[in-house]
Amino acid sequence: MDEIKKEEIIELFKAIDSARLMNAPGSRATLIGHGIMLGIREALELKKIKIEGVTGTWYYEKDNEGKSQRQKSASQLIRKEGKTRETEMVAEGNTIGVRWTLEILGLAEEVSKDREEFVKKYRKHQDEMIKTLLN
Numbered sequence: 001m002d003e004i005k006k007e008e009i010i011e012l013f014k015a016i017d018s019a020r021l022m023n024a025p026g027s028r029a030t031l032i033g034h035g036i037m038l039g040i041r042e043a044l045e046l047k048k049i050k051i052e053g054v055t056g057t058w059y060y061e062k063d064n065e066g067k068s069q070r071q072k073s074a075s076q077l078i079r080k081e082g083k084t085r086e087t088e089m090v091a092e093g094n095t096i097g098v099r100w101t102l103e104i105l106g107l108a109e110e111v112s113k114d115r116e117e118f119v120k121k122y123r124k125h126q127d128e129m130i131k132t133l134l135n
Helices: 003-021 028-046 074-081 085-104 113-134
Strands: none
Touching (some): 003 028, 003 085, 003 113, 028 074, 028 085, 074 085, 085 113
């Protein structure tokens, strides 16, 4: 994978994580965002691609004792907790994350406009936040 694709994946991952954190815990946006992050990680790992901070265990994945513990994938969540509103939203996000990652890697036949729009909105929001902080 070339550096441009790697940077695009990192930027997308950070954008999703930021958007997820700006929403209320348990909200649709937060659950789908979490699923997208899981999907990005899953797609990369299935292709045996490692990107620090995206693949492997995330820095905040810890058990109750503070030891690193990887979160369950979307399919593992559904098997453990059953189909609930929350697990279905995580699974929906997972599908989006896998698709977006395959698009970036050039392995998808079509490119979705929703990914491009999301990144544009994130960049605009990020620029506005920086301007606000500097003024």
